[in-house]
Amino acid sequence: MSLPLLSFQNRHDKCHQESRCRSDPRYRPSRVIITDSVAVEMLRKFITQQDIYRHAEDYVLCKDTLYVESFNNACLQYVDKRIVFGTMNYTTRMGLAILDWNENVDREATSVYSRQTVANPRQRAGSKNLKAKTYRFVQEIQKCFLDTVRSRNGLPEPPRRHPAQEDDENIRDSDSGTDCSSDED
Numbered sequence: 001m002s003l004p005l006l007s008f009q010n011r012h013d014k015c016h017q018e019s020r021c022r023s024d025p026r027y028r029p030s031r032v033i034i035t036d037s038v039a040v041e042m043l044r045k046f047i048t049q050q051d052i053y054r055h056a057e058d059y060v061l062c063k064d065t066l067y068v069e070s071f072n073n074a075c076l077q078y079v080d081k082r083i084v085f086g087t088m089n090y091t092t093r094m095g096l097a098i099l100d101w102n103e104n105v106d107r108e109a110t111s112v113y114s115r116q117t118v119a120n121p122r123q124r125a126g127s128k129n130l131k132a133k134t135y136r137f138v139q140e141i142q143k144c145f146l147d148t149v150r151s152r153n154g155l156p157e158p159p160r161r162h163p164a165q166e167d168d169e170n171i172r173d174s175d176s177g178t179d180c181s182s183d184e185d
């Protein structure tokens with residue numbers, strides 16, 4: 001018998017001990033509890049057809065998606081989804097997003113608050129007021145650049161785009177980006 005199915009029957013003896021249904025004495029099931037054997041069988045069939053059920057080995061290390069979502073959010077500050085960047089511009093921006101995220105992920109909170117809204121009363125997760133972000137990587141980049149200039153007694157050659165690549169992409173590198181649907185050539 002699968003775990004979700006047991007949950008729908010309000011049986012929690014096989015749930016993880018950290019789960020709310022086992023650790024919170026005030027827990028009340030939020031699901032409709034099913035008792036009808038036909039309904040149980042239909043639900044069993046549905047659950048066991050899911051990818052996560054048929055290929056459980058692909059999911060054993062997953063606990064939550066918090067870090068993936070956090071990283072995606074951090075990326076959006078550097079790589080606007082609505083803009084098509086050229087390869088060099090995109091790579092640079094992704095590099096900055098990675099440096100920023102690595103430096104600021106898991107930073108401490110100054111306080112924690114929780115609020116309950118009428119619109120979504122079940123959502124009661126607390127939120128954190130995080131410490132201000134640091135941007136030490138900016139100084140490190142500047143230092144790295146200046147060290148390069150000093151060691152070469154001048155500015156390094158500007159990076160060059162591969163001509164073939166530019167033809168392929170038909171996209172100019174610019175801050176405003178370009179519309180990728182234009183292919184007039």
Ligand SMILES: [Zn+2]
Nearest residue numbers: 007012015021
């Ligand atoms: Zn449970």
